[in-house]
Amino acid sequence: MELMPISAPSSSFAELSDERVQRAVLRSLHSFAESLGNAIDAKDHCTCLHSEEVAIISQAIGMQLDLSKLETRLLHIAGHLHDIGKIGVPDAILKKSGALTDDEYAEIKRHPQLGAEIVAPVMGAVGNGEIVKVILHHHERFDGRGYPDGLKMYDIPLGARIIAVADSFSAMLQNRPYRAAMTYEDAVTEIVQCAGTQFDPEIVTAFFEIKDNVRELLQTIRGFDVLI
Ligand SMILES: [Fe+2]
Ligand SMILES: [Fe+2]
Ligand SMILES: [Fe+2]
Structure with missing residues (x-):
């Protein structure tokens, strides 16, 4: 599929003056995001x-x-949607258990751009297009060695720097075809060790401060699938 450039948002969601309208729109957007996120999962x-x-x-x-409350809600919505672009990546590549070829890896690396394209018509005008930017840049690294644009440090949108930590942490706690899930404490240690290279150190610090709270939240989501 030929990718279109992502258009600038035409208006800002934050400009909606009526708070009730804003809340109702946010609820609908969240339901939409949750459904799409469930579909990709x-x-x-x-x-x-x-x-x-x-x-x-x-x-x-x-x-x-x-x-702010609005920013954290938008972040939550972006979290549901961050990998939606994988819908455009063949399952044979996504589920491959062996090493990926360069071409297959290049195909996977298209998912942030694809995801931004998919949600732009709905999310482009929300929060100054922040959700679209977060999806586009969630695989950038703090040291500039990520993709798609190799953005560095604070050039990476704040939301994308936050999602990068949450994304890696969740992935480490899940089984993959090529490795078993890490223990909770080992995954925390791995995140801390990547502060300043893969991740923004300030965000790693914030994550570390709430790691016990995060454990409880994840335990609630997973139910009987207990974290170790
Ligand atoms: Fe949610
Ligand atoms: Fe991703
Ligand atoms: Fe992800």
Whole structure:
């Protein structure tokens, strides 16, 4: 599929003056995002609940960073949607258990751009297009070695820097075809060790401060599938 450039938002959601209208719109957007997130998670039993977990963890980090209520809600919605572009990546590549070829890896790396394209018509005007930007940049790295644009440090949108931590943490706690899930404490240690390279150190600090709270939240989502 030929990718279209992502158009600039035509208006700002934050400009909606009536708070009740804003809340109602947010509720609808959340339901829409949750449905799409569930759809992508259902493609693969390994990633079951991943989008839900990223939504919950990202929102919790945003609250710890004292972001506004609106910002943390938008972050939650972006968490549900962050991997929606994988809908355009063949299952044979997504579920491959062996090493990926360069071409297959290049195909997977298209998912942030694809995802931004998919949600732009609905989310482009929400929060100054922040959700679209967060989806587009959720695989950037703090040291500039990520994709799609190799953005560095604070050039990466704040929401994308937060989702990057939540995304990796959730993924580490899930079984993958090529490795078993990590223990909770090992995954926390891994996130801390990547502060300053893969992740924004301030966001890692905020995450570390709430790690016990995050554990409870994830335990609630997973039910009987107990974290170790
Ligand atoms: Fe949600
Ligand atoms: Fe992703
Ligand atoms: Fe993800």
